[in-house]
Each structure stands twice: as C-alpha cells, then as structure tokens.
Amino acid sequence: MRRAFLLIVIIGIVMAIAVREIGLHRKIPLETAYVGTRGATVWNSTAEVRGSVAKLPYGQPVQIFQRDGSHVLINAVPAIHGWVRSKDLLSPALWQAALQLDKTTKNMEVQARGHTYVRSNLHMRPGLQWEVISTAPGGTPVDVFERKPVENIESQLHRSAASAPNIDDWWLVRASVKNAGSISGWLLARFVKLDLPEPLPRYQSSEDITIVAWFEINRAVDSTGAVMPEYLVMGTRDGEGRPCDFSLIRVYTWSPVRHHYATAFVERGLCGSLPVETTPAATPGGAAYFSFANIGLNGRENREYEMKLTSVRRIDAGANAARKGKRR
Numbered sequence: 001m002r003r004a005f006l007l008i009v010i011i012g013i014v015m016a017i018a019v020r021e022i023g024l025h026r027k028i029p030l031e032t033a034y035v036g037t038r039g040a041t042v043w044n045s046t047a048e049v050r051g052s053v054a055k056l057p058y059g060q061p062v063q064i065f066q067r068d069g070s071h072v073l074i075n076a077v078p079a080i081h082g083w084v085r086s087k088d089l090l091s092p093a094l095w096q097a098a099l100q101l102d103k104t105t106k107n108m109e110v111q112a113r114g115h116t117y118v119r120s121n122l123h124m125r126p127g128l129q130w131e132v133i134s135t136a137p138g139g140t141p142v143d144v145f146e147r148k149p150v151e152n153i154e155s156q157l158h159r160s161a162a163s164a165p166n167i168d169d170w171w172l173v174r175a176s177v178k179n180a181g182s183i184s185g186w187l188l189a190r191f192v193k194l195d196l197p198e199p200l201p202r203y204q205s206s207e208d209i210t211i212v213a214w215f216e217i218n219r220a221v222d223s224t225g226a227v228m229p230e231y232l233v234m235g236t237r238d239g240e241g242r243p244c245d246f247s248l249i250r251v252y253t254w255s256p257v258r259h260h261y262a263t264a265f266v267e268r269g270l271c272g273s274l275p276v277e278t279t280p281a282a283t284p285g286g287a288a289y290f291s292f293a294n295i296g297l298n299g300r301e302n303r304e305y306e307m308k309l310t311s312v313r314r315i316d317a318g319a320n321a322a323r324k325g326k327r328r
Helices: 002-026 092-105 153-158 200-206 319-327
Strands: 031-035 040-043 052-056 061-068 071-076 080-085 112-116 120-123 132-136 141-151 167-177 181-188 192-194 210-221 227-236 248-255 260-267 272-279 288-296 299-308 311-314
Touching: 031 092, 040 071, 052 080, 092 132, 092 167, 092 181, 112 210, 120 167, 132 167, 132 181, 141 192, 141 272, 200 210, 200 227, 200 248, 210 248, 210 272, 210 288, 227 272, 260 311
Parallel strands: none
Antiparallel strands: 031 061, 040 052, 040 080, 061 071, 071 080, 112 141, 112 192, 120 132, 120 181, 141 167, 167 181, 210 227, 227 248, 248 260, 272 288, 288 299, 299 311
C-alpha cells in the first residue's frame, strides 16, 4: 500500500513537471534578455522561502515569459527554468551597447592600472543615473582609459542656485571581473586605488601631486646590465571635479652610474586631457614620443613631444611660438 502511494506521488510530480515544460515551450516569450551584474541566481519561486535552481553567468541569454514585481520568469539553455531579479538582466540594446564599449576600450591605450577599493558598479555612461552593466567586487583589477567630471545627481536635486555643484570624477575602465571576464564601463574614481610602480609612489608623496596616468616611455641599461624602465607621468594638485585631467608632466629617468631615478623633465601650467598617446622607444635610450590635447591660451591644441636619452622637447607646430613667448 505504501509503495503504491509513493508511486502515485512520483507519477504526479513527473506529470506536473511535464505539463509545466509543455506549457512553457508552447508559450511565446515576451522578450530576450542577457544576464548582467556578475551573474544571476535562478529561484524556484518568488516567495520569501525558496530554493536555488541554478546560477547563470554574465552574458547568458535568457527568454522572459512572465513578470511578477521585481522578478521575471525565464527559460535558459540547458533546460533551466525559474525566477530571477529583473535588475540582474540587461536588455538586448543595453547588452549590444556594452559589447561595443568593450570593443572600443580594446583599441585604446591604457592610461593607468589599479584595483577597486570596494564593491563598485560599472555604468554604461558616467553618472549614477545611467544603467548598471555589471558589479565589480573589491580587489578587482582595472585598466583606466578616460576621466569625466560629472555633477552628483543627488546633490543636483538639493543644492541651491548659489551653491557650488558637487562634482564626481568618473573613470572609463576595463575590469577583470571574477567569473565574468573582461567588462568595460564607467565607475566612480574614488572607488579605485591606482597601482603605481616604484619609484612613483615616493615621488607622488614627496612632490605633493596626484598621479592620474603613467607610461613606460623608455628604458636604460644599468652598469650592472639590468634594463630599467623610465616613466612619463601625468599629475595634478587639484581634487575631484577639476576642469583638467592633469596640470603637470614629469619624466623620470634612470642613472646607470648612480643607480637611482632622477627627474629629467618637468612642465607645469597645463590643462591636459586623457587619453595620452605614446610611442615608447624601440631600444633603450632610443627615440620615444607622446602627445595629448591641451587647453592653452589660444584654445584647444595638440601637443607632441620627443624623448631621446634623458632629453625631452616639444616638437609640434606650437613649440616655436611657446619658446618665443617665454623669451619676451
């Protein structure tokens, strides 16, 4: 009798699953979406007490069949059915835009490298009001490409007309998110700590500057035979919300005889913009080049520089005019 009862229960469960499967496959999906954030948990119901069915990875396409408040009923390959949070999914348009942004950063020169301090949201555009593409946990490595100062939307709603705007710095980054891969997006700059190579942290502290970009522009062969990197550095002494990405340049070169770094080039009074484009020297001590956009007295200009050994000079069309101006 007991075996018969158990058999009836099992048959009932199988039939219920079969009916659900048939109904779900016959039903036309409302739309297609893609898993965002760092993945999505699929639940067997929307109740407070519920069970986990599966974990979907970032970028997994799903079909949406029903909406219930903050959750949607989805179907995913292979044979995964259940409920996920709506905010864990990206629309097809947003997903394509995210793919295009990632493609764009792959063709850009990295300006700085660092890692996230804390859990940080990657947005489609700079600003808290824009869609979140993914979430990077604390300690996530990031490559930095651009900076945008944006007024904080919350302070914008509450500040008076006479008060100064509260500006946040946003960085366009490519994050190496665990279990999700490479994802590009905009995040708040204050959530990132830059991983400066030696000896740049010491120079940043002693010269009271904030380094925003650096590049291995050249190399020097030490008397011991070691090859030492030489650095081009862009920095500022202003805080967040500044109109310029950087206001000064430093070039640090290695002394093969004295076995230490020295400042070979300094330029101040700039209003430079990222990204900086560089052509590092092909051989130690060879010719290297870098350029960037700057806002000068005559408006926007493109500045180009050449480095040979420890000598750095400006070589663009405005260089001669700048020298004449200094002699007057």
